[in-house]
Amino acid sequence: MASVKATPGHRAAGWRPTPLLATSLALGLLAALAVGPAWASAALPEATPVAGVTDPATEPEPDPETTPAEEPTPTDDPGGDPEPTDPAPETTAPPPETTPPAPVTTTPDVPPAPTTTAPGPGATSRPPTPRPPVPPVRPPAPGPEAPPPNPLGVQVTTEDVTVTGAYWNAASTITTLRVTVTNTGIAAQRIRLSYRLPEGLTDAGTKGCATTGLRAYRCGAWTTAPGARFSSLLRLRVAGNAWRQMPLSGSVQVAAEAPGVAGEATDDQGFAVLFPPGPPVSGISLDADEVAFDISGAPSTLTVRLGNTGEADAAGQVEVVLPAGVSVPTPPAGCVAVDTTRTRCDAGSVAAGRTVELRLPVEATPQAQREAPLSGAVIGQLDPRRGPTRQVQMSFRITAAAALATPVVSPPAPTGSQGVLSGGGASHDGPMTSVERTAAILIGVSALLVVLALVLATTSLRRRLSDRVAGPTAAPTD
CATH class of the missing domain: 1.20.58 (Methane Monooxygenase Hydroxylase; Chain G, domain 1)
Incomplete structure (x- = not known):
């Protein structure tokens, strides 16, 4: 082919x-x-993010409180010198808390540069390994400078004024209110203290404090070092008929200033006056739990227990009296709102030897929570078919986490890019x-x-x- x-x-x-x-x-x-x-x-920004790692500073444990022989002496006259009926108020002033030293920053060890020697005869020369390039550190974009920290700072905490059962057999009762003041600033400060009492309470002669009218009192000033803390006992007199005005609450205020520093730092704290159930009456018992609001400020619950300790059944009734800013938003079945601060509930028939329990929702405004602790009152009543009506009343405590919360001061967040790429990627809407x-x-x-x-x-x-x-x-x- x-x-x-x-x-x-x-x-x-x-x-x-x-x-x-x-x-x-x-x-x-x-x-x-x-x-x-x-x-x-x-795809990436021009700057390379640089992460810095620092060891957290270890905070020292707080020093235990010690009780000196004498109280801090005021540095100025508050404007009056009432006759004291007892020795000077007890004070507590532990040594000032020391700030831990700043952590020592050491420069990381840089490995020495490799030394090169001339190769011998017959040896093969190897070029030195180039070091990886160090990414440039770009300074942050200019922005508004954070304001310098305020060197002033003060905090006050109070305990409750608790009246014992002996109150019902006395014309008046003298009790104490413990106040603790802390210098939370970074400078020595002069701290002034004042307080306001509710109706039915008066000062019983606290040394260095004098009235300014309208149940308000002002004390002298103390010079304190940074971190110093001291406590003082205010002597108070509770009138024999003060229970008729319950619920009763007061407040304490402090103000701090320092030479050469403009302005002043202030803080205030409320306190509750708590009465036991009474006046004592046979055949009836009354108890109420504390009301506590958490940091979220959500409504809480008040639990009241009314007991019949008599020998005959009786019709029960409970009336709840709340301070300003605290209320029962939705009265449960059998309860009715008398006014904004008073709610009345029908407990039904309470058998002899039995106890009924009522639960009421309670809410408080932000201002009322900041003024806590406060006090409320409960009035219990039993009306038997035969015999006189029996009635007692008592106080209960209202607390809120918002009263102890301290606002956190932080520098403003930068408005411009700092050369750090977020986890979700970067967006770019401007010109290329x-x-x-x-x-x-x-x-x-x-x-x-x-x-x-x-x-x-x-x-x-x-x-x-x-x-x-x-x-x-x-x-x-x-």
Whole structure:
């Protein structure tokens, strides 16, 4: 059979696309390699985040309170000197709390540069390993400077005025109110103390304190060191008929100032006057739990228990009296709101020797929670079928976590970028930078080269397929 010869044109057509395809692929690969670093750098901000790690400072344990022999002496006259009936109020002044020293920052050890020696005869010299480049540290963008910390600071806490059962057999009762003051600033301060008493309570001759009218009293000033704390006992007299005015609450205020520092720091704290159930009456018992509001300020619950300790069944009734700002938002079944601070509940028939329990929802305004602790009152009554009506009343305590919360002062957050990329990525709505424009151009050129290479490869493949379909042409026989 005669051999088939391909024409020179077909051979040229079969070899022509191969160099062109290889050239296009090489150009596309080079463009991709050139674009890769620029593309990666364009996706990240120019600055490299630098994370600093510091060891947390260890806070010292608070010093235990010690009781000195004498109280802090006021440095000025409060304006009066009432005759004291007892020795000076007890005070407590522990040594000032010391601030832990700042942690010592040490420079990290830098490994020494490798020393190079001339290679001996026959040895192969190895080039030194280049050190990785250190990323540049970019200073934070300028922004508003944080205000300097206030060197003044003061805090006051109080305990309750608790009246014992002996109150019901006395014309009046003398009790005490413990007040604790702490210098929370960073400078020596002069702290002034004042307090306001509710109706039915008067000062019983606290040394260094004098009345300013309207049941308000002002004491002298104490000079305290930073971190110093002292306690003082205020002597108070509770009138024999003060229980008729319950609930009763008062407040204590402190103000601190320092030489050369403008303004003053203030704080205030309320206190509750708590009476036991009474006046004592046989055949009835009354008890109420404390009401506590958590830091969220959500409504709480008041639980009241009314007991019949007599020998006959009786109709029970409970009346709850709350201070201003505290109320029962939705009275439960059997209860009705008499006014904004008074709610009356029908306890039904209470059998002899039995106790009924009532639960009422209670809410307080933010201002009332800041003034806590406060006190409320409960009045219990039993009306038997035969015999006189029996009635007693008592106080209960109202506390709130918001009264002890201290606002946290923090520097304002930066409004501009600080060179740190957030976990969710960065958004960019402004005009493109020069790096981003260059990256976009290179990406476009690379895409065009890849498309061109694909077109050339497809064209070459189609030509080869068409040549195979046409088949070889046979040469004429002799």
